[in-house]
Amino acid sequence: MDENSPVFVISTAAELAGMHPQTLRQYDRIGLVSPGRTLGKSRRYSMRDVAKLREIAQLSGEGVSLEGIRRILNLEDEVNRLRSRVGELETALADELLNRPGRRVFAAGSAGDVISMRAGTRLRRQNAVAIWRPLEHK
Incomplete structure (x- = not known):
């Protein structure tokens, strides 16, 4: 199973994350976690979503506000995108050096x-x- 596959219903994702399902609905409404949707508009969470929910719970337990959590998650996503881009550029540079x-x-x-x-x-x-x-x- 791929970690990005949306397979868990809200009750299962809430149990895995140690949260109440209503909390997951709130996080979806404010955009902290955006689960996949079925054709009937039911939420489906992936393992990546559950991991993000656990991170949110940890940060919240440490006293970070929801806006602070949103900023932290956005910065982490940006760092991951930049790391990926650096990897692509390093590969392109290595290929160029090998070709010439x-x-x-x-x-x-x-x-x-x-x-x-x-x-x-x-x-x-x-x-x-x-x-x-x-x-x-x-």
Whole structure:
């Protein structure tokens, strides 16, 4: 079963989260947790929704207001989206470096700055370190 599959009816999700079903309805109304819906408009919760409900209960128990909880959840979602995007960019960069080996050369200066250089050029400074990957011969 996928953690995003909406399979739990409200009473089961409430029991799993340790809450009253009316609390889940309130959280749905204010947008803290948005469960899936059946054709008959009944709520269906996923394991991810139940985990979010448990997190809400923990934050609420620590004295965080519902508006504070909403902001925390939104920030966590944004961090997850950004991490995913960074992973995509790292993969794209790695693919680009593998597809065009030897095209870019970088040097590190004494102050820690990165200098982009054309292949085949040398540094004028004696205290800089050049970093490159040799071309693979096939």
